[in-house]
Amino acid sequence: MPEPDPVVSLENVTVMYGRQAALRDVSTVFPVGAVGLLGPNGAGKSSMIKSLLGLVVPSRGRMRVLGLDVAHQALPIRARVGYMPETDSHIPGMNAVSFVAYCGELAGLPGVDAMQRAHEVLFYVGLGEARYRNVETYSTGMKQRIKLAQALVHDPDLLFLDEPTNGMDPRGRDEMLDLVRDLALVKNVNVIVSSHLLPDIEYTCSHVVVMDKGQIAAHGPIASLKQPRGRVFELRFKIPASVGIAAGEGREGTTFESFVERLRAAGLECHATEEDVMRVFVPGEGGAREIFGIAAAERVQIRHLRPSVPTLEDVFAQAVGEQ
Amino acid sequence: MPIHDQGYRHYGGQRSAPGRRWAVIARAGVRTMFSKKAFIGLLLSSWLPFFVRAVQIYISTTVPQAASLVAVTPDTFKAFLEQQSIWVFFITVYVGSGLIANDRRANALQIYLSKPLTRVEYIFGKLAILMFFILLVTGVPGLVLLLLQIVFTGELTFFRENIHLLPAITLFSMIQALTFSSTMLALSSLSKSSRYVAILYAAVLFMSQAIYGVLRAVTGGTDVAWVSLSANMTQIGSAIFRVPLEYRTPWPVSVTVLAALVAASAVVLEKRVRGVEIVT
Numbered sequence: 317m318p319e320p321d322p323v324v325s326l327e328n329v330t331v332m333y334g335r336q337a338a339l340r341d342v343s344t345v346f347p348v349g350a351v352g353l354l355g356p357n358g359a360g361k362s363s364m365i366k367s368l369l370g371l372v373v374p375s376r377g378r379m380r381v382l383g384l385d386v387a388h389q390a391l392p393i394r395a396r397v398g399y400m401p402e403t404d405s406h407i408p409g410m411n412a413v414s415f416v417a418y419c420g421e422l423a424g425l426p427g428v429d430a431m432q433r434a435h436e437v438l439f440y441v442g443l444g445e446a447r448y449r450n451v452e453t454y455s456t457g458m459k460q461r462i463k464l465a466q467a468l469v470h471d472p473d474l475l476f477l478d479e480p481t482n483g484m485d486p487r488g489r490d491e492m493l494d495l496v497r498d499l500a501l502v503k504n505v506n507v508i509v510s511s512h513l514l515p516d517i518e519y520t521c522s523h524v525v526v527m528d529k530g531q532i533a534a535h536g537p538i539a540s541l542k543q544p545r546g547r548v549f550e551l552r553f554k555i556p557a558s559v560g561i562a563a564g565e566g567r568e569g570t571t572f573e574s575f576v577e578r579l580r581a582a583g584l585e586c587h588a589t590e591e592d593v594m595r596v597f598v599p600g601e602g603g604a605r606e607i608f609g610i611a612a613a614e615r616v617q618i619r620h621l622r623p624s625v626p627t628l629e630d631v632f633a634q635a636v637g638e639q
Numbered sequence: 640m641p642i643h644d645q646g647y648r649h650y651g652g653q654r655s656a657p658g659r660r661w662a663v664i665a666r667a668g669v670r671t672m673f674s675k676k677a678f679i680g681l682l683l684s685s686w687l688p689f690f691v692r693a694v695q696i697y698i699s700t701t702v703p704q705a706a707s708l709v710a711v712t713p714d715t716f717k718a719f720l721e722q723q724s725i726w727v728f729f730i731t732v733y734v735g736s737g738l739i740a741n742d743r744r745a746n747a748l749q750i751y752l753s754k755p756l757t758r759v760e761y762i763f764g765k766l767a768i769l770m771f772f773i774l775l776v777t778g779v780p781g782l783v784l785l786l787l788q789i790v791f792t793g794e795l796t797f798f799r800e801n802i803h804l805l806p807a808i809t810l811f812s813m814i815q816a817l818t819f820s821s822t823m824l825a826l827s828s829l830s831k832s833s834r835y836v837a838i839l840y841a842a843v844l845f846m847s848q849a850i851y852g853v854l855r856a857v858t859g860g861t862d863v864a865w866v867s868l869s870a871n872m873t874q875i876g877s878a879i880f881r882v883p884l885e886y887r888t889p890w891p892v893s894v895t896v897l898a899a900l901v902a903a904s905a906v907v908l909e910k911r912v913r914g915v916e917i918v919t
Contacts, residue, residue, distance in 0.1 A: 423755060
């Protein structure tokens, strides 16, 4: 069976804000289904979404959304996509149902249909009982839900969700993520979730695009990115005081940093998780023996070594080179 | 099993073609204003001069003895529209100051512009709201007065002799509405506070008049009337209603000044109405 066309594709896209590059020569595709757009703050995730909506014009490159060219068909694209912005956004002076119906009309729905769908989507996002309240009186969690409702009211083929769980309490966050999952898996709406929260992406998406400093750091199905191309260990070690000082041995003493450097020099990737525990990725066929060998050479005591399963966090850390 | 699932359903109905979304914005804006009691009060007050003029027309046509005192001439209609200037000011401030400023405060621009509508449609929709209300206190009562004149006299003689009044009232009201609406809209796009915008608008209007006052005192003539927004409007009104000009500034100069103001407002709006605020 042939692969379905990607819902979004970018070819050599560069976006500049003055002299600052928000996106640098980005080329990637977003397949159908739920795709996570992952990256630290300032990685260029929101800039990419705004470019795809035609709100920011790239200085270079081509973008296609749902098979349409963003540069020439921004309006037809916007008629078929929904956008949930990151920041608090609403139309002032309206209650929830009027606001969502108004957004439906702006998206091209007739007034009666827009009002009917406004009621439906407000119930769907969990604001049914509060739909006659002025949006300005809503809590942060409710504002997140109403932003989702306005993005959904016109039944888009593709949803851009920019940090959908921002500022939500744990229960609200779980409910929001369940909604996103339901939309993607049950309602067959293509979803692009931009977030810096790895668990959110891992729970809702099947694919991920990892961004860092305006560039694509990794992309692909989460399951395949998590496939071990080596082995991951949890490691805790101790440097004895005598080794740390290394007096009279004609060499510098071993420190935490120097040991990590030594591991890295041997081709192992180290990512700190807690104060004294780190995750060590041993590529290829190598295993614990390699770590023990280096530790023995440095006279460092291994206090804890446990094989681990690669997580999206490892993928992310590897992609953005986080320590 | 639920009788009716209130979950999410796909939509299979009609969708309107792009290009008419400004009307949605305009309709919602007008509806919102009509839902405010204070605004209804303001609107009713702005129609009081209309009733006074209606009584004047009635008396002039039914009481021959008073006809010479309250005679209806083309100048009556121009004077009425000029009298409405104060109400135009209040309506402009009340309706217009928050039109874009409130959207900017609530980050609504990114919501608007993520929908299938252009920035021009958004601006046009907002402009239509303010123009509608300005015309509601200028052009509409002006034309109704003309109609009342015909109804009260029961003949078309005055109307035929002054046939230019119909386009004159329409044109002058439109110029007023367009100039004040675009100026206010541009100012509204500069801030997130409608109060600040209201003060700024009043300052622009009164400052231009004050500067004209000073220049007139210095030069001893009215050649510099073009610096005053209201003087330019009066000058254009006189030209349209074919009555003697009040100032020595040629009316084409006044037209140019107001056209430049509208153009400057358009440039400001083009720069300020964006889905993304970029700070570099």
